[in-house]
Amino acid sequence: MSEFDTVTGKAAPVRKIIHIDMDAFYASVEQRDNPELRGKPVAVGGSAERGVVAAASYEARKFGVRSAMPSVTAKRQCPDLIFVKPRFEVYKAISGQIRDIFAEHTPIIEPLSLDEAYLDVTENLQGIPLARDIALKIRAKIKAETGLNASAGISYNKFLAKLASDHRKPNGQFVISPEMGPAFVETLPVGKFHGIGPATAAKMNALGLFTGLDIRNQTLEFMNATFGKSGAYYYWISRGVDERPVRANRIRKSVGAENTFSIDLDAFDALVAELRPLVDKVWRHCEATGNRGRTVTLKIKFADFEIITRSRSVAAAVAGRDDLERLACGLLEAEMPLPKRVRLLGISLSSLQLGDDAEPQLTLGI
16 A cells, blocks of 8 residues: 655655654663662652753653653652653763664664654665564664663654554554554544644644544645644644655754743743743753754743844853853843833744754744
């Protein structure tokens, strides 16, 4: 069976895409390197009052501990939680080992972070006919060389491959064939779709769209009118169609986070308090990907919806989270006193370093 090409209207050759996702990567590395942590609930991150969980072991996840959760919340949910400081240089080195294993099978590797990547193995270097066998070999070699477990999803496009890798976690793999794709998606809650965040899921639910089948029953015109430029993407993935190629050496031009307040603000201290979690979120992404940037941009949306942006570039890449906060607060302070109340703040880091390719800004919801 061939995948449908929405541009030509003709059948296109079926691609073979693997999504590899390391299981609880940072926490698993810490448990591997410290036998005393094995079998115990572990959180990688700061235990201080303003700390955030960067990763949680599966033992901790049983208590509801998740990445991006405030450390105080995590400790409340799991009193025996053990906090370990992150060692990003170690994680990056292991990620490099894993990337070398991928490269034995294909040069078309799209890393999403240190612990996750897409591989296009349609034409693979070892001439292995079945993508599931390639995934098995990769996972076995990762285990042999690093002592860590990886899960894999195999399908004919990126959307379904990522869904499939979640299906047998941890330490498993799952195939979604072209015959299975549309049926697999139709029962899926919209909140489980990669690319549909909580706000969009809530909007869909309010419109009576709860599953893939509900989206599939809508017209393309309705989806475009209701969800803008993302409408066509939702329309096609609800049919199991995703034409995005696996892009080697992908890197984003910038990463940003923004938040709309429940009440408009104008006091400097209150605005700084709102900036800090945005800085945290941007910096977590930088740590997870190994990217660093030189240009900090502050976005301010006023109560009347007027938007201004202010940027500052530094000679060398921003080295740490506190430096990023200092630059962001400096941009805000330069605008004080503000002419009117503020409804939204955003912060982004651009001129990212690593790789040669570029991708538009990724905005992280908060």
